[in-house]
Amino acid sequence: ASKLLQHHILEQTLTRAASLRGGVGAPGSPSTPPTRFFTEKKIPHECLIIGAIESAFKEMDLQIERERTVYNISGGCTALVVVYLLGKLYVANAGDSRAIIIRNGEVIPMSSEFTPETERQRLQYLAYMQPHLLGNEFTHLEFPRRVQRKEVGKRMLYRDFNMTGWAYKTIEEDDLKFPLIYGEGKKARVMATIGVTRGLGDHDLKVHDSNIYIKPFLSSSPEVRVYDLLQYEHGPDDVLILATDGLWDVLLNEEVAEAVTNFLPNCDPDDPHRFVLFRDISSFSMEVRQQDRFSDRLDGKFDSVSFSLILFHSTVVS
Amino acid sequence: ASKLLQHHILEQTLTRAASLRGGVGAPGSPSTPPTRFFTEKKIPHECLIIGAIESAFKEMDLQIERERTVYNISGGCTALVVVYLLGKLYVANAGDSRAIIIRNGEVIPMSSEFTPETERQRLQYLAYMQPHLLGNEFTHLEFPRRVQRKEVGKRMLYRDFNMTGWAYKTIEEDDLKFPLIYGEGKKARVMATIGVTRGLGDHDLKVHDSNIYIKPFLSSSPEVRVYDLLQYEHGPDDVLILATDGLWDVLLNEEVAEAVTNFLPNCDPDDPHRFVLFRDISSFSMEVRQQDRFSDRLDGKFDSVSFSLILFHSTVVS
Incomplete structure (x- = not known):
């Protein structure tokens, strides 16, 4: 499903990217009719990308509905996606995973969880x-x-x-x-x-x-948050972290930030071991769950961890 | 309607205040059954006041519905209410009026507007x-x-x-x-x-x-924001301002704050002229509307101003 969702997002955003260059009906397109007798809402380019991602989520859910009998797949999943386009990060979340940016040791939440209580x-x-x-x-x-x-x-x-x-x-x-x-x-x-x-x-x-x-x-609509990479200075240890509930059940944002902030500066920026960290954090959160002192945080819930770490100054790892 | 809404709020909050002292079914009341076979949600006292205000708005709207033929009153109105109870301000807003607190020259928004765009x-x-x-x-x-x-x-x-x-x-x-x-x-x-x-x-x-x-x-549900007066130090010129759209159409929060901050310190705290200010601001906003340079802000809209100014260290004026 994750590959297919990527496909839907690619398809939707590529159409939009074409629009940004002036397709029919796009904002500022030359074929837009004169606005003499009616006003036209100006739509920021950013909103086209957000709309494309929202459509991709909807499409993905419809495809699962259509093909679930063919492939005999039941069940459902949470979905958390990052799109990088024209200097901006679009973080789309539908479910209880979480994305945070760590910039200069500071935590910037990039998603919120959708649960019976928040919804x-x-x-x-x-x-x-x-x-x-x-x-x-x-x-x-x-x-x-x-x-x-x-x-x-x-x-x-x-x-x-x-x-x-x-x-x-x-x-x-x-x-x-x-x-x-x-x-x-x-x-x-x-x-x-x-x-x-x-x-x-x-x-x-x-x-x-x-x-x-x-x-x-259940809604398949993601909340999409936008982060303008060009608006801030980023150091070599600034990262975007995506992880499923299994991680956040046992570790606070600040604890994850601390682990990352303490680990990364000790590695050479070109050292591939930098990327071992994400495995460390995952297994750390696994261990933590065995410990009694964290039982309050777990409250009887045991979930696995998927974890991705994206260094702003490097390549994608997951 | 404003007097009646006050009555509904008083009625609802007094019942709640009784609850706070341990009425039947209230949080922490002695008659609450033992929680052996089911869990009970702990409800903060603050939420009872918010609920009481929400109920009062609903009641008021139902009363208008019942009595509108008797009194031959048509039309509707925006509603903005402040309740002070146990050291906290509860600001309830349903419509396009606005409340701000000015604390040490800083603006703290206490409401948001409900319009076709925001809703x-x-x-x-x-x-x-x-x-x-x-x-x-x-x-x-x-x-x-x-x-x-x-x-x-x-x-x-x-x-x-x-x-x-x-x-x-x-x-x-x-x-x-x-x-x-x-x-x-x-x-x-x-x-x-x-x-x-x-x-x-x-x-x-x-x-x-x-x-x-x-x-x-149309919804009669207010958004209720809570301000804890005991959490901050307040100077003699700190105020809560409530005003209808007529004021905010022509003046920004910061401009109102500046007018208040420049005026109040020049008066003796006991000088009743302090309270002339709110008339000044109202008439100032009236004048402003006649001026061409503000036509952008008005966009063809002309509304009257109701304005209340509440000094935290003094009595209520409106």
């Missing part, structure tokens, strides 16, 4: 507007804990899609259903099933022992 | 999921300009609810409909009708010469 309002809003997706088994409302039958008629705190705070409501029969979003932190789940709310695939995923599909709640 | 994705998502709200007259997609009939079958840039960038699509018959969101900056409108997307009232507002209601697209 609560989107998920609740969808369920509120299309309640049939809940299959009469779930409620879109959030409560501080499971509501018990004896509490019907009593007042309890709740949170709806358009609230960030908590208010009281009188408990009704419907509130006894299992909540759409339940659990906290790493244990938060959508319909008691999945803990990541964006990504690719999972078209056949259902709530256990039911006919309720999860996919309508 | 594009919410509005498009709603229209996508409930297309009947568009009355067969509008399309939820955004295009850089009006699509012309001769362009059907050609490719054009567009933006959907789940995109922040722009991508190409082949124009279909449906894309000829008027866009849900059209116009830029101060001229941006929802269904060619309204330029503010949150607030109270407007229950009967329809698209001109049609039966299409605007209200489903």
